Ligand SMILES: Nc1ncnc2c1ncn2[C@@H]1O[C@H](COP(=O)(O)OP(=O)(O)OP(=O)(O)O)[C@@H](O)[C@H]1O
């Protein structure tokens with residue numbers, strides 16, 4: 113028997129009034145896959161993450177993890193099954209330290225306590241290059257560290273699948289490069305990554321598959337350069353600086 117894919121979306125649709133943010137989306141993701149998602153503002157990228165994480169329930173369709181429907185599960189249950197996400201607007205607790213923020217994620221997401229929880233939090237801070245700022249209050253961090261903390265909080269849940277929503281937005285080139293190294297490392301230890309990013313050159317350091325969304329529909333899915341070169345995708349980005357996205 114062949115193993116079920118890690119994640120499957122089967123005809124998933126979501127509307128807000130007359131706005132269709134997911135239009136019968138179907139896709140399949142394997143273990144340790146790394147997939148990038150691009151698409152214009154309002155295309156439904158963040159909504160797609162919310163449908164996977166459980167922050168949104170679809171109007172139709174099914175979301176499956178390991179072949180099992182998770183469509184009716186709440187976000188906390190999905191997180192315990194191994195799905196973690198970051199938020200476009202960071203959601204760290206401003207008055208708490210970096211370490212405490214990650215520890216909360218470890219408690220809630222990975223369900224660890226005591227020494228084990230401390231160990232995982234410390235490991236995640238090392239992995240995300242935040243060990244030096246462990247005792248800083250989150251509210252005092254600059255953008256780069258704030259973005260890394262958002263990633264660290266997701267990793268604290270010990271995910272099998274991590275959904276990254278614009279974690280590179282607003283960073284300088286060297287900062288993006290540092291982040292790419294971190295995400296590539298996460299992926300290399302077997303965590304599946306889905307990464308939404310307008311900074312497409314960041315994606316090229318990690319993903320081998322690119323999906324393009326527009327108005328809730330998948331208009332491209334495949335090898336990243338081929339997807340970006342396709343007519344449908346070029347049409348959507350016409351007139352934006354997305355035309356220059358593919359490096360090299
Ligand atoms: N909770 C909501 N209620 C009503 N409309 C919503 C809600 N969430 C998103 N939308 C609308 O759905 C559409 C898709 O939004 P979404 O945030 O998924 O897009 P996006 O591709 O992530 O865009 P961006 O690149 O700007 O982050 C937008 O028109 C948005 O205004």
Ligand SMILES: [Mg+2]
Nearest residue numbers: 157158159200
């Ligand atoms: Mg978004």
